[in-house]
Amino acid sequence: MATVGISGRQFKRVLTRSVLAPLLLTLLLAGTFLGLIAYLLSVGQWVDHTDQVIAQANRLQTLLIDMETGFRGYLLTGDRVFLEPYSKAGAVIDASLDDLVELVSDNPPQGRRLGELRADLGQWRSYARRLIGLRQTGGDFTSAVRNQEGKRRMDRMRDRMADFIQTEVSLREVRTRDLGRTTWAVVGTSLGLAVLLGTGLGYLTRRQIVLVSASYQQALSVAENQAESLRCSAHRLEALHEIDRDILRAGSLDDLAAAALARLAHVLPCDGAFLLLYNPTDHQARVIARSAADAVRPPQGALVTLDGLPDHQPSGEGKPLAIAEMVTVDRPAPLQQNFSEQGFHSFLAAYLVAQGRRLGEVDLVATRPAAFTQEHVQIAEEVAHQLAIAVQQTRFREQLQRHAEELEQRVEERTAQLQETNGALEAFSYSISHDLRAPLRAMEGIAQALLEDYGGGLDATGQDYARRIVSSAQQMDALIQDLLAYSRLSRSDLHTQPVNLPSAVAEALELLQAEIRQRDAQVSVDEPLPLVMAHHPTLVQVVTNLLANAMKFVAPGTRPEVGVRAEERTGLVRLSVQDNGIGIAPTHQQRIFDVFERLHGDEHYPGTGIGLAIVRKGAERMGGRAGVESAEGRGSCFWVELPKG
Numbered sequence: 001m002a003t004v005g006i007s008g009r010q011f012k013r014v015l016t017r018s019v020l021a022p023l024l025l026t027l028l029l030a031g032t033f034l035g036l037i038a039y040l041l042s043v044g045q046w047v048d049h050t051d052q053v054i055a056q057a058n059r060l061q062t063l064l065i066d067m068e069t070g071f072r073g074y075l076l077t078g079d080r081v082f083l084e085p086y087s088k089a090g091a092v093i094d095a096s097l098d099d100l101v102e103l104v105s106d107n108p109p110q111g112r113r114l115g116e117l118r119a120d121l122g123q124w125r126s127y128a129r130r131l132i133g134l135r136q137t138g139g140d141f142t143s144a145v146r147n148q149e150g151k152r153r154m155d156r157m158r159d160r161m162a163d164f165i166q167t168e169v170s171l172r173e174v175r176t177r178d179l180g181r182t183t184w185a186v187v188g189t190s191l192g193l194a195v196l197l198g199t200g201l202g203y204l205t206r207r208q209i210v211l212v213s214a215s216y217q218q219a220l221s222v223a224e225n226q227a228e229s230l231r232c233s234a235h236r237l238e239a240l241h242e243i244d245r246d247i248l249r250a251g252s253l254d255d256l257a258a259a260a261l262a263r264l265a266h267v268l269p270c271d272g273a274f275l276l277l278y279n280p281t282d283h284q285a286r287v288i289a290r291s292a293a294d295a296v297r298p299p300q301g302a303l304v305t306l307d308g309l310p311d312h313q314p315s316g317e318g319k320p321l322a323i324a325e326m327v328t329v330d331r332p333a334p335l336q337q338n339f340s341e342q343g344f345h346s347f348l349a350a351y352l353v354a355q356g357r358r359l360g361e362v363d364l365v366a367t368r369p370a371a372f373t374q375e376h377v378q379i380a381e382e383v384a385h386q387l388a389i390a391v392q393q394t395r396f397r398e399q400l401q402r403h404a405e406e407l408e409q410r411v412e413e414r415t416a417q418l419q420e421t422n423g424a425l426e427a428f429s430y431s432i433s434h435d436l437r438a439p440l441r442a443m444e445g446i447a448q449a450l451l452e453d454y455g456g457g458l459d460a461t462g463q464d465y466a467r468r469i470v471s472s473a474q475q476m477d478a479l480i481q482d483l484l485a486y487s488r489l490s491r492s493d494l495h496t497q498p499v500n501l502p503s504a505v506a507e508a509l510e511l512l513q514a515e516i517r518q519r520d521a522q523v524s525v526d527e528p529l530p531l532v533m534a535h536h537p538t539l540v541q542v543v544t545n546l547l548a549n550a551m552k553f554v555a556p557g558t559r560p561e562v563g564v565r566a567e568e569r570t571g572l573v574r575l576s577v578q579d580n581g582i583g584i585a586p587t588h589q590q591r592i593f594d595v596f597e598r599l600h601g602d603e604h605y606p607g608t609g610i611g612l613a614i615v616r617k618g619a620e621r622m623g624g625r626a627g628v629e630s631a632e633g634r635g636s637c638f639w640v641e642l643p644k645g
Contacts, residue, residue, distance in 0.1 A: 032189055036182065036185060036189060039182055040179065040182045040183060040230075043175060043178050043179045043182055044179060044237075046175050047172060047175045047176055047179060047237065049103070050168055050171055050172040050175060051172065052103060053100065053103045053104055053110075053168050054165060054168050054169065054172070055389065056096065056099055056100045056103055057100060057161060057164055057165050057168065058165070058389075058393070059096055060093065060096050060097060060100055060161065061158075061161045061165075062393070062396060063089040063092065063093045063096060064089075064093070064121075064154070064157060064158070064161070065396075065400065066085040066086065066088070066089035067085070067086050067089045067090055067093065067125075067128070068154050069082075069085060069086075069400055069403060069404075070082050070083055070084065070085035070086030070087070070089070071083075071086050071128045071131075071132070071150075072407075073403065073407055074086065074132060074135065075131060075132075075135055075141065075145060076407055076410065076411060077407070077410055078135060083132070086128075090125065093121070097114065097117070097118060097121070100114060101114050101115075107171075109167075110164060110167060110168070113160055113163065113164050113167075114164070116160060117157055117160045117161065117164075120153055120156055120157045120160065121157060123153055124150060124153040124154060124157065127149060127150050127153065128150065131145065131150070140620070143620065143623065169245075172241070173241075176237065176238070176241055179234070179237065180234055180238075183230045183231070183233070183234045187226070187227040187230055187231075191227070240382060240383070240386065242259075242263060253288065253390060253391065253394045254288055254289060256387075256390050257275045257288055257289030257387065257390075258289045258291070260275075260289075260383055260386070260387055261273040261274075261275060261289050261290065261291040261362070262291050263383075264291075264362070264364070264379075264380065264383050265291045265364075267379060268364060268372070268376050268379060268380065269366060269368070269371050269372070269376070270348075270364040270365060270366045270371070270372075271292065271293075271344065271365060271366050271367050272290070272291065272292030272293070272296050272344070272364070272365045272366075273290065273291040273292065273362065273363070273364050273365075274287055274289070274290045274291075274292070274298070274362070274363040274364075274365075275287070275288055275289040275290070275360065275361075275362055275363075275387065276288070276304060276360050276361050276363065277352075277359060277360035277391065278358060278359060278360050278361075283305065284303050284304065284305055285303070285304045285360065285361075286301070286302070286303055286304075287299065287300050287301060287302045287304060288300070288301075292365075296342060297338060297342065298338070339363075339365045343367055344365040344366060344367055345366070345367060345368065345369040345371075346365065346366040346367075346368060346369060346370060346371035346372055347363070347364070347365055348363070348364040348365075348372045348376065348377060348380055349361050349362070349363050349364075350362045350364075350377070350380035350381045350383070350384035351384060352384050352385075352387055352388035352391060353384075353385070353388055354388040354389065354391070354392045355392070359388055359391050359392070360387075360388075360391065361384070362380055362383065362384045362387065364376075364380060443469060444469075444470050447466045447467075447469040447470045448470055450466050451463065451466045451467065451470070494535040494538060494621045494622060495535065496533045496534055496535055496622055496623060496643075497533065497534075497535075498531045498532070498533060498645035499531065499532055499533070499534040499535075499536050499539055499645065500531060501529040501530060501531065501532055501539075501566060501573070501575065502525075502527070502528075502529045504534075504536065504539045504540050504543055505525055505529065505543055505564055507540050508540050508543040508544040508547055509523060509547070511540075511544055512544060512547055512548060512551075515548065515551060516551070519551050519559075519560050520559055520560075521551045521559070521560035521561070521562060522559065522560070522561045522562070523547065523551075523562045523563075523564070524562070524563050524564070525563075525564045525565075526563065526564065526565035526566075529566045529575075530566060530568060530573050530644065530645065531573075531644070531645030532573045532575075532642040532643065532644065532645045533622070533623065533642060533643040533644070533645050534622045534624075534642050534645075535621070535622055538618045538621065538622060539618070539622070539642075541614065541618060542614070542615050542618045542619060542626075542640060543575070543577075545611040545612065545614055545615050546577040546615060546638050546640070547562060547564075547577060548611065549611055549612065549638065550562045550577050550578075550579035550581065550636070550638070551579070552581075553579070553581040553582055553636075554579070554580060554581045554582065555581075555582055558580065560579065560580065560581075561579065561580045562577060562578070562579050563576075563577070563578040563579075564576070564577055564578075565578075568644065569641075571643065571644055572624075572641050572642065572643060572644060573641070573642055573643075573644050573645075574639050574640070574641045575639065575640045575641075575642070576637050576638070576639040577637070577638045577639070578635065578636075578637045579635050579636055579637075580635045581635050581636055582632070582633065583630045583631050583632040583633050583634050583635055583636055584628065584630040584631075584632070584636055585631075585632050586631075589627075589628050589630060592612050592628070593612050593613055593615070593616040593626065594613060612626075612638075615638070615640065619640045619641070619642065622642055623642070623643055624640060624641045624642040624643065625640075625641050626638070626639065626640045626641075627639055
């Protein structure tokens with residue numbers, strides 16, 4: 001009886017261990033597996049989060065392109081139609097940037113990049129508003145465009161966005177690898193614990209070998225099913241990741257669609273895959289990509305007539321459709337009938353939806369009935385969503401290219417018109433230079449001859465009339481010369497290069513030697529004078545006009561005193577001409593640079609009223625500007641700023 005009792009207690013211990021051991025091991029397996037699954041889901045959520053960040057960044061990049069395109073188009077043409085994309089993008093870009101900042105709140109370095117991008121965007125928008133205002137008011141915006149300030153800022157923003165997106169892509173790759181490693185960790189742990197469970201049961205009880213073996217086999221089968229499911233999920237994520245990379249590489253839509261359908265056909269149990277893009281105006285769709293046997297219709301590039309083409313509002317969730325059952329819910333029946341005639345018994349359609357509009361669809365067919373599950377529908381919808389983004393981006397690029405080509409054509413037309421106008425101006429200038437000045441010279445010569453040969457026979461009034469004719473002819477000739485000089489400045493191409501400023505000032509003084517002696521003027525030049533970027537003949541003309549102006553406008557009986565000096569500023573050189581003249585009131589200091597603007601009559605200070613206009617025009621054509629600082633009775637300081645040589 002004792003032996004029986006001991007055997008009974010041993011049996012109870014074995015039986016207890018046989019019951020408790022599987023329970024403890026099962027709990028350990030469940031806890032570990034649940035923890036790994038939770039971590040796996042967390043990693044998957046981070047991968048999805050990174051996809052959202054990349055999609056939002058692409059949208060922000062598209063808005064930047066819209067703003068720049070509209071801004072440049074308006075500057076080139078002056079047509080307010082081009083401001084529409086600029087205004088629309090500007091209205092939503094701040095909200096889009098705020099959404100992106102919120103998405104990367106967990107990533108401080110990316111947040112700082114967006115802060116720098118926001119600052120650059122603010123500067124660029126201020127620059128754009130300033131140039132648009134100048135274009136609208138007829139102001140001079142070409143110099144601001146020429147210095148490429150806006151292009152540099154926009155390039156900096158593009159570089160920031162490219163770095164931002166590349167960082168997110170790298171982060172997604174890291175997280176995807178982490179997801180793969182976690183997946184295999186789950187598989188390995190599950191298999192290890194399953195083996196441990198079987199081994200423990202076999203060690204603890206021999207009499208329960210059948211039960212233990214069955215449990216082991218069951219656990220192993222569950223683990224294998226779980227591993228297979230995880231491998232399928234990893235394969236699915238890898239396929240979606242590759243499609244994302246194809247979209248970011250911005251290849252052609254045909255190549256991208258073909259690659260996506262090939263991956264989709266590898267993931268899903270289908271015998272054929274087709275990508276159709278709608279053309280709602282004629283109720284047709286074009287097959288732009290296919291993954292099927294050559295004999296399967298329709299071929300790539302074919303136009304498919306879709307009677308009852310679905311509207312452009314996305315419908316509810318899709319579901320697998322079996323052609324044999326002729327389910328035609330919100331579907332073009334002729335296309336289903338076409339596949340049914342070719343021996344396909346399962347059909348799945350996933351719509352490409354972007355901004356609330358259907359752009360096309362991905363059609364999958366299989367010969368086996370009921371081949372598609374709800375999981376297959378979800379995978380197809382994810383791929384269709386990515387393809388919709390790619391289609392939208394491709395259309396945006398094509399639209400941008402069309403706008404660029406239109407702008408280029410308009411620029412060519414305007415250039416041809418300007419060349420024709422310049423030719424007419426050249427002919428007009430030639431006519432003025434030769435046909436108009438010839439009679440003036442004849443008038444002056446005849447009046448001079450009249451005074452010299454017949455002056456004795458004329459009374460005082462006649463001699464005065466003759467002298468007035470000579471003076472008027474000379475003034476008219478000077479006016480024509482100044483007009484021709486101003487016209488040449490407006491039309492000719494000035495190629496700037498480093499110019500020695502002392503040599504230009506010396507050449508101007510040499511041209512004015514006769515006038516300096518006549519007026520007994522004192523001209524001083526403060527050395528040194530630096531190099532400037534200028535057009536040498538134009539710079540000499542500008543300096544000559546400033547020096548002549550300084551010597552002329554002095555009070556009667558006053559000896560002209562003129563000082564020339566230069567000072568270097570940030571990237572600029574300011575050349576100043578100081579005089580002891582009569583000065584200019586503040587209200588007139590801008591007028592004097594306009595053509596034919598004169599503050600005094602010919603009887604006091606003769607001239608044509610074009611000299612200072614030539615100074616300003618010449619400075620602007622050389623990439624600089626001109627101005628004056630003056631007060632009545634205290635002299636004037638005329639200055640010209642040019643880029644440093």
